[in-house]
Amino acid sequence: MRSPRRCAPRDDGGTASPSLRGCEAAVAISIRLAESVYLRDRHVAALLTITGRPRRCAPRDDGGTASPSLRGCEAAVAISIRLAESVYLRDRHVAALLTITGRPRRFAPRDDGPQLPALARHFIVGLILCAGLAAAAEPDTGSNTVPADWAQIQSDASGQTVYFNAWGGDPSINRYLAWAAEELRAQHDLRLVHVKVTDVAEAVSRIMAEKAAGRDEGGSVDLLWINGENFAALKRANLLWGPWAERVPHAALIDWQDNPTTRIDMTLPTEGFELPWGTAAFTLFYHEPHVPVPPHDPAALLAWIEQHPGRFSYPQPPAFLGSAFLKQLLLLLTDERERLLKPAGDDFADVAEPLWQWLDRAHAAMWRGGRLFPPSGPAQRELLAVGELDWMMSYNPSEASRAIRQQELHETIGALHFSGGALANTHFLAIPANASAKAGAMVTANFLVSPRAQAQKADERHWGDPTVLDMSRLATTERALFDSASTGAATPPAPDQFLPEPHPSWTTRLEAAWLRRYVR
């Protein structure tokens, strides 16, 4: 974050008295910067939290405040400073805070404080530190332990209202959650409210804001649909309640063993702080008439590509699905799969070599001779739809079936997972530490992973999201629910094996190396 640093310490002209204006400018610039790159990590969350700003994609109802202001920032900084001072923290973070805000220090000002250019970063770090401190300093109240007795939880839950913050961008998902709410009302006398967020990071920042404002109880979010970065941010800040996930009754049915992504969320162990809800697996789709014998491993795919010049391509890395394709291939081609779970190091070139050999051969026979790639996954779907390509790829196995139903793809589409295993990740349910209705949230989560709810979710007429349950642990009648669920012809059966995502450093290295190799 270069710009805020430079812009922050600008003298403000006429403002003589120490004011927070410099801080505001720095924060505002940082937010702009962060928003402009759609950065949704903990820094942005922290920034948004302290400034009390609605997210760019957040049509949050802000009560009366029509025009966005930075006033929240002042309050948050004041709180943070008080917090830091109250624990007698005398390190460079507080110094940074004090310097930026131009407030008189309570402690003797040291000359060797941080230099101005580093202020913005220190500011962010300091605030996160303060948030962490606040969380750590908080006494362990009884409400923060998970009750053991499920019957007790169920009776607590009855009559509660659960605010479920979940992405609301898809009408069929919204309909599914409305169905779940109706079921929960009938079975458990529990009111489930779907708070439709445009991005879950929105809810994450709200939780952080509540924490900063000292709202340790009675928070506005009871249940979250979450994974990856957002989960990591909340867990790091100690803002999640738990561990609870393995104690709900239906957790016993989850496929913990064969699908490691239910336990490890993008290389971060979940440790019971989130409950698997649905899964995603890297899937290849093809135009059936041109692919009579589907290739189930990279070698067979390469053979097909070489026999059918110009009919295969993949999204151009670093497009999300293009990078996923590289990772999927590397996982299948390498002998050292375990190596990929640890950060990439000096052996990168050796480990990645089989991938480059495969790609070098494939590119020669690919669409446009491997000198042009579809810019994104959806763009590739368009090319498959008009007939320029015979292949596309997605993380959602039911993508093609859904597209066919929406008349965006023709009907003769087949699908496959590589037999060596599908690159996979899982999305989860989590409960914030300050949730108001924890019992209700647990009951809701338990319902959402019940065989009935999972079967309904896997049904493409309702949603089409693959289940996290282990079929072998279900009773026959429960398994029948899944058999009767409608899956389109273009949806493959569940993969034999799930391959967890490699450590993020591999993605970065692969993308950079790909560009160096193939941009000419």
Added chain:
Amino acid sequence: MTRRWYPGSRGLLLAVSGLPALAGLAAALWVGADIDALRRVLATPGIELSMASALWSGAIATAIALFLAHIAMALAATGGWRRSLNNLALPLLAMPHLAVGIGLVLVLAPSGLLLRLVSPWASGLTLPPDWQTVQDPFGLSLIAGLVIKETCFLLLVLHAALSQVPAERLLQQARSLGYGRIKGWFVAVAPLLQRQIRLPLAAVLVFGMTNVELAIPLGPGLPPTFAVLLWQWFTDPDPQIHAQAYTGTLLLFAMTLLVLGGAAACGAAVRRVSQHWATGGARGVRERGLRYGLSGLLAALWALGMLAVVAIILRSASGTWRFPAVLPSGDVLSAWRVLAPPALDIAPQTVMFAIATAVAGLLLVLPAAESVHRNTDARRLIGALLFLPLLLPQMTFLFGVQVLLTRLRIDGTFVAVLWSHLIFALPYLWSLVAPARAAIDLRFADVARTLGASRQRTWWRITAPLLARTGLVAFALAFSVSVALYLPTLFAGAGRVATAATEAAAAAASGSLRLASMHAILLSVLPFFAFAIAYTGGALLFRQRRGVPR
């Protein structure tokens, strides 16, 4: 001397446009001057190709567009169909760049409309061939897209400039000296027109080099043009890469300065050559072949553009559309029934910003134009200053605007979005209105004043009617500029203000060509109506007047 009624109008106009521009430039220099980032930028694979393709496609497209615009103007003006020319260019002028880009892909790609029309009965193709007809490494499809859009834009500007040139008289004079009509036009009229469109031409050149709207769908992909590369860096979460983007925009800015300098030199060379040609004595009387040839070229280009419009409409309505079917399958009405409501929801907001921009822009421009109508130098200077933001790469400059708006605590408000739209509308308003005002014969006002009319009355009774036609076109232009603005709306609106442009871009980015096409239709229809109303309104208002400049 009575007190003038437009005190400070020039200052206000320049402040509205100049403050954000200066802030943008300052911010760009501030954050972009970074040796490490520069080193990383230069070490990017394919960076030379990227820069070269941006430069090449922008420069070539601008040269071709300028040439074609002059040709079209000459053919139409001397052939008596100048008014039809306007009507012909209108649909393409109204189409936003993004829509033209998407449309051309739908036409030119191997699976596009052109090949579908001849397949399989003539070409024997049942599958789209693996030809690189769009996103070709030489940027030819990008150049085609730019030429289609910019020729229409330059035509509009030429048309406006025509009001200040006694074209009829000059042409008659040339004809009486024995020159053919086309040669006569190019000898006598075109040089005068060219002198007046230099700034819009520079803006076209800069846009050609720095645009992403056309370069994303049509430009080369591996590597993309420099502007697209920067745009990708801007959307990368890694702060290091982000820093590269800022440094890159400075490079891009330097490139545009160099190219503008080069263009000026080229202009001088062309001038010298054309002087030779003009004074050579040849009369160019036999021009029928030339006329047909050039008309054919223009017609082909126009047809290509119109096919893109058709393709967009087809795509918005289509279900699946496999090669080689000429028409899409699926229920057209059901597709529109689903897609049209969200597109129409956004229309009132879009129109509101567009009208506010046009009205506020005219209110700013008219008094200032009034104050400098006797002072050509001041007029030119103001024009140049207003154009400064358009000569900066949009991304850099908008970052500065952002900072400024946030400092004033008005980001995301109506005023902020309006302001950001004004920055882009004002130069065009000025380039239409100010010269038109200056071209009004000074003696008219003098006569009115002698007859005892006050300044205000003189303005309302004499100047305003003479300006009305230009004013209407300017209004439509400002309207269409506002409708098409994507990045400014996004930045100044803090993401909370949605217009047709932001929705179309969002749909295109998410890969839904169908929804994007739907929004693109709305994006094109609104300005189309604005222009249509402006032209017919002008024609109706003054249908019995000959001397009112058009």
